Amino acid sequence: DVLHYAKLEAGRVEYDVRPTSVDEVLRHVLPLIEPQLATRGIVLETPILDDPRVSTLQVEADADKLAQVLLNLLSNAAKFTPSLQPDGTPGRVTVSLAVRDG
Numbered sequence: 858d859v860l861h862y863a864k865l866e867a868g869r870v871e872y873d874v875r876p877t878s879v880d881e882v883l884r885h886v887l888p889l890i891e892p893q894l895a896t897r898g899i900v901l902e903t904p905i906l907d908d909p910r911v912s913t914l915q916v917e918a919d920a921d922k923l924a925q926v927l928l929n930l931l932s933n934a935a936k937f938t939p940s941l942q943p944d945g946t947p948g949r950v951t952v953s954l955a956v957r958d959g
Contacts (some may be wrong), residue, residue, distance in 0.1 A: 870920065872919040873919045873920075873921070874917055874918060875920075876917060877914040877915060877916055877917070878914070879915070879954070880912045880914055881920075883905065883906065883952065886927045886928050887952070888910070889928060890928065891904060893935045894935050895937060897940050897948070899935060899940060899950055900950070902949055903952070905952050905954050908954075911954065911958070913921075914956065918936055931950065931952075934950045941950040
């Protein structure tokens with residue numbers, strides 16, 4: 858992490874931007890966050906993985922950087938989502954996606 862921040866401050870971060878499968882990145886990241894959510898009793902909902910459009914969706918991105926961003930977002934969701942909702946049901950984190958043309 859220290860080396861990453863040093864490169865970032867020096868403006869020497871390199872990106873490998875290419876067509877990247879959203880489905881593959883999600884399937885790589887989700888198992889990494891599931892234990893953290895399970896420890897807190899938070900339910901992870903991933904309806905996005907059941908959408909057939911996602912299995913073929915490609916974005917222009919650096920796959921490693923995209924995975925890191927998603928992991929950071931999900932880690933924050935795990936930290937800041939209450940374990941129990943006011944009605945007594947478990948906390949929930951839902952992964953969704955909106956696709957725009959253009």
